[in-house]
Amino acid sequence: MLLTVKMMKPFYTLQEGHELKLVFAYQYFSVVKGEEVYQFIPVESNEIRINLKTRQIENLTDIFVFQRGTRIFRIPLFQLLQISDLVDHLKAVSQFYVEQIQADEEEEAMNEEIGNLEMQNLYRLIDKALLEGDRDLFMQLTDQLKTEEAAQ
Incomplete structure (x- = not known):
């Protein structure tokens, strides 16, 4: 099962020290599975936490849930990172914060x-x-x- 990120816009971002939280809500995150688009639903985890110093994701075991009509699939974040292009999207979103930490x-x-x-x-x-x-x-x-x- 290969997934591609159709859209990923954090509902909001929060930087606390060297940690960046990307918080997602309905209609701000969707993936394509096969030919079908699934929307993120925040029933379990709704955030991705990135350590800006190490550039590592800290909540890899959190479960993300996506829905299309009555069909739902749950996927741990580490697996979502392995089978999709999510890393590229996360790099684009977090690059400014990583550069800011480096400059500081x-x-x-x-x-x-x-x-x-x-x-x-x-x-x-x-x-x-x-x-x-x-x-x-x-x-x-x-x-x-x-x-x-x-x-x-």
């Missing part, structure tokens, strides 16, 4: 590196003040160092 992590790493360089420079200035015997500058710089260390 890069900015955080850059800010940390800048902080380290500023501290190294402060230590060098303290050493220079000691070598030159500049007590006032030394006191000023050590006070600044205490303030910087307390802020970290």
